[in-house]
Amino acid sequence: MNNFLKNKKILLIVTGGIACYRSLDLIRKLQELGSIVECILTKSSLEFVNQITFESLLGKKVHSNLFSLSQEKKMSHIYLANEMDIILIVPCTANFLSKIANGIADDLALNVLLASKKHKVIAPAMNTNMWENPIVKQNLKKLSKIKFKVLHPKSGKLACGMKGSGKLMDIDKIIDSINLIFSPKLLSGLKVIITAGPSVERIDPVRFISNYSTGFQGYEIANNLSDYGANTFLISGPTQLEKPKNLKVINVESCQEFYNQVESRLPCDIFISVAAISDWKIKKYSNNKIKNKLNKLKLEFTRNDDILNKVSTHPHRPKLVIGFSAETQDLISNSKKKLNQKKCDWIIANKVSEKMGFGDVKNKISFIEKNNLENWPSMNKRQIAKKITKKIVNFFKKK
Ligand SMILES: Cc1cc2nc3c(=O)[nH]c(=O)nc-3n(C[C@H](O)[C@H](O)[C@H](O)COP(=O)(O)O)c2cc1C
Numbered sequence: 001m002n003n004f005l006k007n008k009k010i011l012l013i014v015t016g017g018i019a020c021y022r023s024l025d026l027i028r029k030l031q032e033l034g035s036i037v038e039c040i041l042t043k044s045s046l047e048f049v050n051q052i053t054f055e056s057l058l059g060k061k062v063h064s065n066l067f068s069l070s071q072e073k074k075m076s077h078i079y080l081a082n083e084m085d086i087i088l089i090v091p092c093t094a095n096f097l098s099k100i101a102n103g104i105a106d107d108l109a110l111n112v113l114l115a116s117k118k119h120k121v122i123a124p125a126m127n128t129n130m131w132e133n134p135i136v137k138q139n140l141k142k143l144s145k146i147k148f149k150v151l152h153p154k155s156g157k158l159a160c161g162m163k164g165s166g167k168l169m170d171i172d173k174i175i176d177s178i179n180l181i182f183s184p185k186l187l188s189g190l191k192v193i194i195t196a197g198p199s200v201e202r203i204d205p206v207r208f209i210s211n212y213s214t215g216f217q218g219y220e221i222a223n224n225l226s227d228y229g230a231n232t233f234l235i236s237g238p239t240q241l242e243k244p245k246n247l248k249v250i251n252v253e254s255c256q257e258f259y260n261q262v263e264s265r266l267p268c269d270i271f272i273s274v275a276a277i278s279d280w281k282i283k284k285y286s287n288n289k290i291k292n293k294l295n296k297l298k299l300e301f302t303r304n305d306d307i308l309n310k311v312s313t314h315p316h317r318p319k320l321v322i323g324f325s326a327e328t329q330d331l332i333s334n335s336k337k338k339l340n341q342k343k344c345d346w347i348i349a350n351k352v353s354e355k356m357g358f359g360d361v362k363n364k365i366s367f368i369e370k371n372n373l374e375n376w377p378s379m380n381k382r383q384i385a386k387k388i389t390k391k392i393v394n395f396f397k398k399k
Pocket of ligand 1: 014015016017018019042043044045092093094095096097125126127130
């Protein structure tokens with residue numbers, strides 16, 4: 001996921017629950033992402049954690065006293081309410097939840113929340129019975145209605161010994177959710193279908209033809225487009241990659257399966273064909289394992305469908321169709337030919353060799369459209385995905 005948290009001013013309110021100590025990990029990770037973190041500890045939280053630990057990590061004082069004019073030159077509650085980009089309450093106790101839902105303002109944190117019009121996120125953590133209590137549910141409903149983002153706790157073994165819901169959401173997940181709030185969403189409202197990874201064409205129950213595609217480039221592009229708010233469908237061949245969050249992944253193997261999944265999701269605004277789909281498939285699949293008694297084996301292959309061309313000429317043709325071209329020779333002339341034959345809008349061309357092309361490696365891309373050729377400098381696939389995303393954003397800006 002892109003980092004949208006750099007230089008964001010974040011106020012973290014820590015309330016008095018057993019999960020208090022985990023907010024230290026949250027602070028550290030936010031700082032690593034370049035956020036500017038301020039912190040308020042409620043009076044009860046100081047029963048669980050030590051102020052000095054927070055101040056050491058933050059490298060500054062925590063805010064705690066509503067009435068201390070000496071602690072801050074400016075009025076803390078007004079300054080924090082107006083100057084922060086977002087307020088997080090992690091962990092949020094049942095008590096604190098109830099107070100905010102009812103507009104109570106009897107400490108610094110509650111005053112800041114009442115005085116602030118900024119994004120507010122709460123990550124509750126409490127005993128299962130407390131979490132399931134209708135009063136807590138009512139308070140959460142109230143807060144969701146006034147645009148508090150509620151990060152629901154997970155299930156598991158709680159500190160009190162009970163098993164059930166109420167455990168603080170994982171810190172990494174909390175960070176992902178906050179990050180999404182700041183995503184520029186320049187592609188929201190657009191639907192993307194993207195293919196990635198290798199195809200697998202079965203020969204018999206134990207053998208197949210495939211290729212070296214790792215899916216890395218396609219996954220990076222899919223993640224980027226989703227980060228920018230596009231409704232993203234990733235149709236993926238088998239890969240070793242982690243399943244991306246925040247987008248829909250559909251696993252397939254053969255060219256036919258790739259096409260069926262793509263076609264069933266048309267119409268869309270953008271189609272990107274990154275998958276390395278086999279040009280051929282076996283003419284006759286053998287239901288039984290082909291025996292190795294023969295010294296010579298002849299296999300007959302037939303052409304697979306050309307998915308890029310089929311989507312480009314489909315009655316529901318997307319507004320933008322992008323193909324990838326991996327060539328070992330005559331990169332530009334072969335890729336220009338491909339642009340015409342496939343009838344797509346852009347070709348992202350790159351040379352493949354033993355050191356370039358597949359996996360998490362650097363690539364030199366030539367970006368080709370009808371009357372334009374750009375030779376991009378050597379970049380890693382994450383950077384390439386970002387550059388393609390920018391191009392897509394500009395394409396739809398001009399529309
Ligand atoms: C050992 C212990 C653990 C607690 N853990 C939690 C908890 O995880 N969640 C919660 O909502 N309250 C918990 N409480 C209760 C809160 O500390 C109490 O409601 C307190 O008033 C919260 O104050 P605050 O919301 O102002 O921080 C716990 C209390 C004790 C003594």
